[in-house]
Amino acid sequence: MLLPKFDFHEPKTLNEACQILAAYGVKAKLIAGGTDLMVNMKKKILSPEQVISISRIGELKKLDTSGDSIRIGSCFTVADLSTSDAIQKHLSALGEGAKNLGTPLIRNLATIGGNLGSARPAADLPPALMAYGAQVVLNSLSGERTLSLDKFFLGPGFTAAKPDEILSEIQIPSLPPHSGAGYINIGIRKGQDCNLVNVASFIALDTDGTIRNARIVMGCVGPIPLRASSAEKMLIGQKPESALFARAGAAASLDSTPIDDFRGTAAYKRDMVGVLTRRTLDIAFREATHRQ
Amino acid sequence: MSEYTVINSRAVRVDTPDKATGKAVFIDDMTMPGMLYGALLQSPLAHARIVSIDTSKARNLPGVKSVVTAAEAGLVKYGVSPARYDETLFCHEKVRYVGDDIAAVAAVDMETALKAVSLIEVEYEELPAVFTIEEAMKAGAPVLHDNYPGNICAEVHSEFGNVEEALADCDLIKTTTFQNKRQDAAFIEPQGCIASYDLSGNLTLYSSTQVPHYVQRTVAMVLKLPVGKVRVVKPYVGAGFGIKASANPLELSACLLSMKTGKPVKMNYNREQVFQYGRARHQFTHTMTTGVKKDGTIMALKHLCYLDGGAYSSFGIATVYYAGSLLGGPYKLPNMKYDGYRIYNNKPACGAMRGHGGVAARACWEQQLDMIAEELKISPIELRLKNMMVAGDVTCNDLNMSSLGMKECIEAVKDGSEWTAKKGKLPKGKGIGMACGFFVSGAGYPIYRSDTFHGTVIVKLTEDGGTALVYTASAEIGQGSDTTFAMIAAEALGIRLEDVRLESGDTDFGVDLGAYSSRQTLMTGHAVKEAAEDARRQVLEVLAKELNVPVENMDIKNSLIEFKQGNVDFTGLRTRYSKEHRGWNDNPADGPLTFREASRIAYLSKGSIVGTGKYKPPELGGKYKGATVGTSPAYGCSAQIAEVTVDEETGQITVDRITDAHDCGLAINVTSVEGQMEGSVSMGLGEALFEEVKFDKKGHVINADLAEYKIPTMLDMPQIKTIIVESNEPNGPFGAKEVGEGAIMPTIPAILNAVYDAIGVRIHELPMTPERVYLAIQEAKKGKTG
Numbered sequence A: 001m002l003l004p005k006f007d008f009h010e011p012k013t014l015n016e017a018c019q020i021l022a023a024y025g026v027k028a029k030l031i032a033g034g035t036d037l038m039v040n041m042k043k044k045i046l047s048p049e050q051v052i053s054i055s056r057i058g059e060l061k062k063l064d065t066s067g068d069s070i071r072i073g074s075c076f077t078v079a080d081l082s083t084s085d086a087i088q089k090h091l092s093a094l095g096e097g098a099k100n101l102g103t104p105l106i107r108n109l110a111t112i113g114g115n116l117g118s119a120r121p122a123a124d125l126p127p128a129l130m131a132y133g134a135q136v137v138l139n140s141l142s143g144e145r146t147l148s149l150d151k152f153f154l155g156p157g158f159t160a161a162k163p164d165e166i167l168s169e170i171q172i173p174s175l176p177p178h179s180g181a182g183y184i185n186i187g188i189r190k191g192q193d194c195n196l197v198n199v200a201s202f203i204a205l206d207t208d209g210t211i212r213n214a215r216i217v218m219g220c221v222g223p224i225p226l227r228a229s230s231a232e233k234m235l236i237g238q239k240p241e242s243a244l245f246a247r248a249g250a251a252a253s254l255d256s257t258p259i260d261d262f263r264g265t266a267a268y269k270r271d272m273v274g275v276l277t278r279r280t281l282d283i284a285f286r287e288a289t290h291r292q
Numbered sequence B: 001m002s003e004y005t006v007i008n009s010r011a012v013r014v015d016t017p018d019k020a021t022g023k024a025v026f027i028d029d030m031t032m033p034g035m036l037y038g039a040l041l042q043s044p045l046a047h048a049r050i051v052s053i054d055t056s057k058a059r060n061l062p063g064v065k066s067v068v069t070a071a072e073a074g075l076v077k078y079g080v081s082p083a084r085y086d087e088t089l090f091c092h093e094k095v096r097y098v099g100d101d102i103a104a105v106a107a108v109d110m111e112t113a114l115k116a117v118s119l120i121e122v123e124y125e126e127l128p129a130v131f132t133i134e135e136a137m138k139a140g141a142p143v144l145h146d147n148y149p150g151n152i153c154a155e156v157h158s159e160f161g162n163v164e165e166a167l168a169d170c171d172l173i174k175t176t177t178f179q180n181k182r183q184d185a186a187f188i189e190p191q192g193c194i195a196s197y198d199l200s201g202n203l204t205l206y207s208s209t210q211v212p213h214y215v216q217r218t219v220a221m222v223l224k225l226p227v228g229k230v231r232v233v234k235p236y237v238g239a240g241f242g243i244k245a246s247a248n249p250l251e252l253s254a255c256l257l258s259m260k261t262g263k264p265v266k267m268n269y270n271r272e273q274v275f276q277y278g279r280a281r282h283q284f285t286h287t288m289t290t291g292v293k294k295d296g297t298i299m300a301l302k303h304l305c306y307l308d309g310g311a312y313s314s315f316g317i318a319t320v321y322y323a324g325s326l327l328g329g330p331y332k333l334p335n336m337k338y339d340g341y342r343i344y345n346n347k348p349a350c351g352a353m354r355g356h357g358g359v360a361a362r363a364c365w366e367q368q369l370d371m372i373a374e375e376l377k378i379s380p381i382e383l384r385l386k387n388m389m390v391a392g393d394v395t396c397n398d399l400n401m402s403s404l405g406m407k408e409c410i411e412a413v414k415d416g417s418e419w420t421a422k423k424g425k426l427p428k429g430k431g432i433g434m435a436c437g438f439f440v441s442g443a444g445y446p447i448y449r450s451d452t453f454h455g456t457v458i459v460k461l462t463e464d465g466g467t468a469l470v471y472t473a474s475a476e477i478g479q480g481s482d483t484t485f486a487m488i489a490a491e492a493l494g495i496r497l498e499d500v501r502l503e504s505g506d507t508d509f510g511v512d513l514g515a516y517s518s519r520q521t522l523m524t525g526h527a528v529k530e531a532a533e534d535a536r537r538q539v540l541e542v543l544a545k546e547l548n549v550p551v552e553n554m555d556i557k558n559s560l561i562e563f564k565q566g567n568v569d570f571t572g573l574r575t576r577y578s579k580e581h582r583g584w585n586d587n588p589a590d591g592p593l594t595f596r597e598a599s600r601i602a603y604l605s606k607g608s609i610v611g612t613g614k615y616k617p618p619e620l621g622g623k624y625k626g627a628t629v630g631t632s633p634a635y636g637c638s639a640q641i642a643e644v645t646v647d648e649e650t651g652q653i654t655v656d657r658i659t660d661a662h663d664c665g666l667a668i669n670v671t672s673v674e675g676q677m678e679g680s681v682s683m684g685l686g687e688a689l690f691e692e693v694k695f696d697k698k699g700h701v702i703n704a705d706l707a708e709y710k711i712p713t714m715l716d717m718p719q720i721k722t723i724i725v726e727s728n729e730p731n732g733p734f735g736a737k738e739v740g741e742g743a744i745m746p747t748i749p750a751i752l753n754a755v756y757d758a759i760g761v762r763i764h765e766l767p768m769t770p771e772r773v774y775l776a777i778q779e780a781k782k783g784k785t786g
């Protein structure tokens, strides 16, 4: 398969990248790791005239846990996410997603920004990030804005980023004590698989042990990663226990809107949402009881 | 300790340094001066009449050197089996599947070639298409090939013994239906080739093929060239698994384009085209009825099978025969009836793939045998041992088990897996299962009817002594055959492996039918051995004369001449050798006479020492129609035990461990035998759990890549314990027989039986994806509660 012809840019700073992007608008595509974009270009699904690499921009590769939110640069690689102690400590569900993404070769190239930018309903990182309440920072020549990840995805391959905007950073509010999260993805095989269903759950406990806050995010069962809102509601104010988690799973199943496709039937995916919701809540609860 | 000095050991493969460092040359690495790039125009429709083809725009595109269609290629029919030549290089009246070849272009670069293909205008009249066996067999269904009404490509009806009579006397009769799915072999290297036609009218084709010999004949026949003008050379090949075991449209197109342009032409399939071309494992639907006595004695098998064939025959006639005949063993089965049908439809043709024709049949039957064992309250191992043949037994369909280490294999996996401690004692969700299988060591007959030798080999000693050059047309495709044959040559000649240099895969070296039907170790191996022994004899005969010592009193071992009786004075020879090598500082000065000296002396006396070898199977049993498919000089056999964990809430299966014993007669290279066993497990596991080529409603493959067509990854692979059983096959060189395909036979049914052991639910359809397993569990629960 041959790539379509294109011009290649390799800016050194975010500002320079914004300038080039502003100049070409919809004719341009950003490339980070290229593991999503290159496939689409080889298949001729996308044929941008201009390709702007952001992988030489140092300021986009940071991981900063010093403030009251954790800040991850958009070009931070999935391989680094999967091995980072800080991620494991603070954002284990995100680390789990990273470990399960693609193969070692893909993870070495793939970036967190690219994973969000590609806006695939089955992607491994959005559920955990949304469950943690992440925000994205979008930059353009006209400035910077912050957007909740809940509002970022518009549909398969479509995001709220404007043609001249670059996702520079992902911000995750520091986790409250007695909170935890879990992530599970299932596919056909154990490695390098497009997910059939993936779910991340987050819960925060009150001092009395009841659930103060819950976020459940389901991938593969809608055009974008979905919040299981009725399941979340059912949890709040309740004492965490397995029967409750099972009921939440059943509710999440009903919250999901899967379709039949060649990878699996809607009915199976719906049932798996229930199983994975229960299992990720179990993990989240276990973590919450340990986090001070 | 082995009685051998070279074989029956762990040799480093001769291709290891080149492959490990990336120096090994595959088609993709090759270029030639002035080389053009070819591309194919392939049908976007599954079934259509071709109204017109206009190539003028493509021809006028700058950089395009040739455009060929059926008008230029002619309409010589070809295929695999002469009885069903049903393809032409390019379609002329109609196309029969998405991907059917219509035209080819050669241009200065790939971009131009692809652009030119897009400029060819074809007017189609779309025809109704059929995609399943049911659609294709319906009354009034559209017919793909006019001379095959009802879309029946081939049918087989055979009966050995009397099945109905035997069933009437049985205590238990079990019927099950089983289905696998169309597979892709997912070899690493897509098909590719370079054809180069020279100014004297000689055509050389470099191709990623398993069968240089058959490709040579097909190219010559289709392009109307004398066979002597066609040379096929196989560089390193990234596997084939059966799909590269016949000439393909790339090879024929590249040859035609090179003949038209006088320039080398390179062509490749991309991964999507690999899927579109197909020719891998069929989808089989087996219905088997087995009758047994109370004590577990198997009495009869009634077997009906439908093969989803695709648009052309390819290997399909052999496949439909194998699907029946390979159940004749390894159990004693006095009565067997088989009705098999291969059905055409508008999908890519299926063909031969590892375990040709026998894999799904074996899976169906071995699962059924477990069901029977359970009902009779006999352990699955006991049932199998009770019915097992032994060496010397002949099946009801005349397959002669000249060696059969089947019982040894069963005992080995039983012990190796600690079966007794586990069977029936595992927690819910964990299971253990076993199965057996066997396979031919080479087809007894060539694909075309012929008295040809199946392999000829030349061993030539270098004139300055010391090195044996082995020339064989056999095909190293990654399985390790070059190393195996170098080892056999070294052993037979009496020299060290490093004193052998081997060249293979070139039709100029002789005849070799190639790498399919697990034939090379036995068949090419025989020819190598004979050629090496011939060279050895010639050297020893000269020595005998020179030293006045009878040939029987001499031997060659480790590249040294051994005299069996007394001291022999060979100083005269040594002096002659040294005199010819004045200035050399490594002339043998003391110690035994070396092979280097001896072969030099032999050359001085006789000229070049060339040993030749050949092999043709002996007259094999079976006089009935179809007896040529399944008969073989020997059969390899194996047993496997699988241990699995099933997540009953999601249906996900994890294969934790496979214990695998294979009887390969004698392991020439132990490491390569284990490699085949492990590779077979991987392939069988993929077919059992993940793999299925899927189509949309218009006949396009929708998972034509290795992201969506799922073969096992490293993470999916179980721990494998390989145990080699050696039964010393009387018809094999040094007692060796196959391991390449037979090793895959037990994998799927062992997993099926282990899954049942884990969840108590039988699954009769592959692949066992999480969803299929989950649904089966749900169904079973409903059955229990409702």
Ligand SMILES: Cc1cc2nc3c(=O)[nH]c(=O)nc-3n(C[C@H](O)[C@H](O)[C@H](O)COP(=O)(O)OP(=O)(O)OC[C@H]3O[C@@H](n4cnc5c(N)ncnc54)[C@H](O)[C@@H]3O)c2cc1C
Pocket (backbone or CB within 6 Å): A029, A030, A031, A032, A033, A034, A035, A036, A037, A038, A039, A054, A074, A075, A078, A100, A101, A102, A103, A106, A109, A110, A111, A112, A113, A114, A115, A116, A117, A118, A122, A123, A124, A125, A161, A165, A166, A167, A168, A192, A193, A194, A195, B707
């Ligand atoms: C073999 C294979 C296996 C895979 N397996 C998985 C898997 O298991 N799970 C999974 O989730 N994904 C998987 N992917 C998809 C892909 O690897 C990931 O989504 C990866 O995170 C993409 O990152 P990237 O840096 O390579 O993105 P790129 O390909 O560089 O970009 C992807 C898209 O995002 C846009 N983009 C990139 N960076 C930015 C930015 N900073 N701001 C705005 N837009 C941006 C690009 O313009 C492009 O449209 C797989 C891909 C392959 C080829």
